[in-house]
Amino acid sequence: MSVIKLHDVSKLYGFGDATTVALEDVELEIQKGEFVAVMGPSGSGKSTLLNIIGLLDHPSAGLYQLEGRSVEKLRSNARAKARRDKIGFVFQSFSLLPRLKVIDNVALPLAYKGRLLGRRMKHAHNMLERVGLADRAYYLPSQLSGGQLQRVAIARALINEPSIIIADEPTGNLDSASSRLVMELLSEIHKLGNTVLMVTHNPEITRYASRVLYMYDGSIEYDVQKSVGQLAKTPREPNLFAGENTDEDTLQSVSATMKLSDEKEGLLQPKKKKIRRKPRKKKFVGTTKGRSKSS
Amino acid sequence: MMITDNLQMALNSIRSSRLRSFLTLLGVIIGVTSVITSVSLAEGVKRQISEETNKLGNDVLTIRPGKALNKDQQGFIVGINTLGGASTTAILTESDLKIVRETPGIEASTALNLATGLPSYQDRKFNDSVTIGTTPELPSMLRQEVEFGRFFNDSETEKKVAVIGRNVAEKLFDENVPISKSFTFRGHEFIVYGVFERFQSASLSQGINFNNAIFIPYEIAKSVSGGTSQLYEVLARVDDVEKLDEVSKDLSSRLVEAHAGQEDFSILKPDDTRAVTNNIIDLITAMIAGIAAISMLVGGIGIMNVMLVSVTERTREIGLRKAVGATDRQILSQFMIEAAVLSIWGATIGVIFSGLISLGIRILTNLQPVISWQIILFACTISVLVGIIFGLAPAIKAARKDPIDALRSSLL
Ligand SMILES: Nc1ncnc2c1ncn2[C@@H]1O[C@H](COP(=O)(O)OP(=O)(O)OP(=O)(O)O)[C@@H](O)[C@H]1O
Numbered sequence: 001m002s003v004i005k006l007h008d009v010s011k012l013y014g015f016g017d018a019t020t021v022a023l024e025d026v027e028l029e030i031q032k033g034e035f036v037a038v039m040g041p042s043g044s045g046k047s048t049l050l051n052i053i054g055l056l057d058h059p060s061a062g063l064y065q066l067e068g069r070s071v072e073k074l075r076s077n078a079r080a081k082a083r084r085d086k087i088g089f090v091f092q093s094f095s096l097l098p099r100l101k102v103i104d105n106v107a108l109p110l111a112y113k114g115r116l117l118g119r120r121m122k123h124a125h126n127m128l129e130r131v132g133l134a135d136r137a138y139y140l141p142s143q144l145s146g147g148q149l150q151r152v153a154i155a156r157a158l159i160n161e162p163s164i165i166i167a168d169e170p171t172g173n174l175d176s177a178s179s180r181l182v183m184e185l186l187s188e189i190h191k192l193g194n195t196v197l198m199v200t201h202n203p204e205i206t207r208y209a210s211r212v213l214y215m216y217d218g219s220i221e222y223d224v225q226k227s228v229g230q231l232a233k234t235p236r237e238p239n240l241f242a243g244e245n246t247d248e249d250t251l252q253s254v255s256a257t258m259k260l261s262d263e264k265e266g267l268l269q270p271k272k273k274k275i276r277r278k279p280r281k282k283k284f285v286g287t288t289k290g291r292s293k294s295s
Numbered sequence: 296m297m298i299t300d301n302l303q304m305a306l307n308s309i310r311s312s313r314l315r316s317f318l319t320l321l322g323v324i325i326g327v328t329s330v331i332t333s334v335s336l337a338e339g340v341k342r343q344i345s346e347e348t349n350k351l352g353n354d355v356l357t358i359r360p361g362k363a364l365n366k367d368q369q370g371f372i373v374g375i376n377t378l379g380g381a382s383t384t385a386i387l388t389e390s391d392l393k394i395v396r397e398t399p400g401i402e403a404s405t406a407l408n409l410a411t412g413l414p415s416y417q418d419r420k421f422n423d424s425v426t427i428g429t430t431p432e433l434p435s436m437l438r439q440e441v442e443f444g445r446f447f448n449d450s451e452t453e454k455k456v457a458v459i460g461r462n463v464a465e466k467l468f469d470e471n472v473p474i475s476k477s478f479t480f481r482g483h484e485f486i487v488y489g490v491f492e493r494f495q496s497a498s499l500s501q502g503i504n505f506n507n508a509i510f511i512p513y514e515i516a517k518s519v520s521g522g523t524s525q526l527y528e529v530l531a532r533v534d535d536v537e538k539l540d541e542v543s544k545d546l547s548s549r550l551v552e553a554h555a556g557q558e559d560f561s562i563l564k565p566d567d568t569r570a571v572t573n574n575i576i577d578l579i580t581a582m583i584a585g586i587a588a589i590s591m592l593v594g595g596i597g598i599m600n601v602m603l604v605s606v607t608e609r610t611r612e613i614g615l616r617k618a619v620g621a622t623d624r625q626i627l628s629q630f631m632i633e634a635a636v637l638s639i640w641g642a643t644i645g646v647i648f649s650g651l652i653s654l655g656i657r658i659l660t661n662l663q664p665v666i667s668w669q670i671i672l673f674a675c676t677i678s679v680l681v682g683i684i685f686g687l688a689p690a691i692k693a694a695r696k697d698p699i700d701a702l703r704s705s706l707l
Pocket residue numbers: 013014020021022040041042043044045046047048049288289290291292293294
């Protein structure tokens with residue numbers, strides 16, 4: 001049974017002329033134990049996809065089954081409980097509550113589950129040990145480095161033994177050394193049988209994944225199974241996915257791609273940050289805006 | 296999520312903005328302080344008065360000229376003529392005293408007769424003094440001890456002797472025990488026989504501060520002030536407290552008869568004096584309580600305001616909490632508890648303030664406020680209710696936030 005199953009999932013923002021298609025008829029199935037990396041230019045809908053899978057956001061249309069059960073009918077309360085028990089989040093930054101000590105941050109999902117304090121602390125301490133930060137348990141988040149913060153966030157994501165760990169650019173704000181530490185950790189968790197879904201802009205990082213999705217303009221363009229340890233190869237349009245370490249690079253490569261595809265459609269657009277495209281399908285009328293990575 | 300976690304979080308967030316919390320809480324603080332202070336003051340004064348009237352004895356009737364109390368048909372006291380006997384045309388005379396003495400059930404009685412004039416000692420005068428002619432029964436009737444010396448006895452009612460209040464000793468003689476000193480009153484020499492123990496503060500109905508009084512024998516007072524026989528008041532003790540009402544009614548009808556059908560006098564029972572003063576105190580307390588209620592309202596709005604700001608400021612926190620599994624209800628209770636803690640904190644400061652204020656009152660005045668645990672509990676309950684009521688809207692706002700919108704917020 002697949003952990004996650006999306007069928008024809010779409011997400012639209014706004015209405016009328018200002019409609020943005022963030023996701024368009026996405027089909028996706030993720031099995032238990034997969035490490036899925038999601039790549040794609042800024043504004044291609046990666047975060048939107050993760051937020052919907054993580055039950056933070058609602059799809060505009062389509063079916064979503066988490067562990068074989070449809071989530072449409074879940075009320076806000078049940079969604080919160082599903083997030084608590086089945087999903088672990090790691091965000092790009094500010095994942096922790098600044099006023100809570102590291103250990104309290106890690107124990108937070110257990111607190112919402114109603115676990116007693118002693119048990120919570122013990123469990124959280126174990127988790128911190130696993131990410132190698134037991135000695136920082138009683139620090140405040142402001143006293144940790146960016147890489148350490150992300151490891152704490154991973155410890156928290158893991159504490160309820162979720163079905164899936166969702167990480168939106170977990171290494172986005174880190175230097176390569178800290179990125180490596182965080183990725184090694186996620187890889188280790190994956191090897192223990194956990195399911196991981198992660199957005200990254202760094203092709204190097206896809207090494208750790210067992211499967212890579214390339215998103216473009218709200219759709220999954222490529223879905224590549226690969227063996228862990230290898231770099232993902234892009235079958236076509238290499239400049240779409242190469243060297244997207246910085247915003248500028250991303251924008252350039254996006255623009256380059258835009259140019260390519262627009263030429264195909266016989267339309268030439270000037271290079272600019274906001275890229276207007278004609279809708280590819282008649283179903284949705286509107287524009288798609290590129291968003292900068294830092295937003 | 297446990298209550299203790301929420302409490303912990305609430306304390307953290309209050310601590311992180313101490314000054315703002317304090318300013319917001321001023322309303323609650325003022326409300327709690329004024330409620331506790333006014334009620335404790337009122338309780339204290341009531342207690343003092345009741346001690347005093349108990350001292351006068353629950354078996355002593357006070358008869359005054361004029362209608363001191365306005366009662367309605369049901370017998371409830373609806374007003375009081377505080378000006379007392381002096382301003383009324385109605386008078387009590389010695390024949391009334393005789394009627395009092397002849398009324399069955401009355402065991403003993405004494406009359407108080409005001410003599411006008413100022414006493415002088417060497418070159419000194421005491422302008423606030425009152426000279427009262429009375430009988431040797433007075434101390435036992437008032438249940439007041441003569442601290443130094445003694446009261447004049449039955450064989451001394453024709454002598455020019457005096458027993459004085461504490462203030463007279465201090466202000467006129469400038470010493471504590473001016474026994475056997477003599478002073479001049481209306482051209483006559485009087486010898487001080489005794490000094491009364493300090494009387495507790497005069498109650499409203501009593502009118503005269505006995506600490507400023509010079510008591511001289513009744514007949515002497517009459518002769519030195521030109522033979523008037525108008526009485527300021529008559530005190531009468533009944534032999535059986537159970538029959539107090541009965542005796543009072545009997546006495547009343549006898550006096551009405553003697554006054555040609557006019558009820559131009561008042562008979563005050565010990566409870567009446569208490570009731571009148573208590574009525575007035577309750578009125579004042581109610582007024583202060585009204586002010587307190589308004590400041591509680593202001594305090595509640597302050598709490599609501601600070602909680603709304605806090606919810607907005609912590610939008611991302613709310614998003615994160617929801618992302619890791621907090622239900623709407625859990626977020627709601629977090630903010631509700633925070634509002635309640637905020638208001639309890641205000642109440643605590645208010646309790647401390649009112650404690651200090653009543654300490655100050657005890658030191659600076661002769662009033663003795665009584666802070667009961669009931670009033671503390673009451674004030675704290677009210678402020679917690681205020682916190683909960685005014686914290687509800689912000690907490691609902693927090694609980695209803697959409698997780699993804701909250702997470703997108705740049706505020707943390
Ligand atoms: N709340 C919103 N309201 C309107 N449009 C939105 C909203 N959130 C996202 N979008 C739009 O949806 C599209 C997809 O956004 P999304 O955040 O999923 O991109 P992304 O692939 O995560 O980009 P990045 O790599 O920059 O994080 C974008 O065009 C964006 O402008």
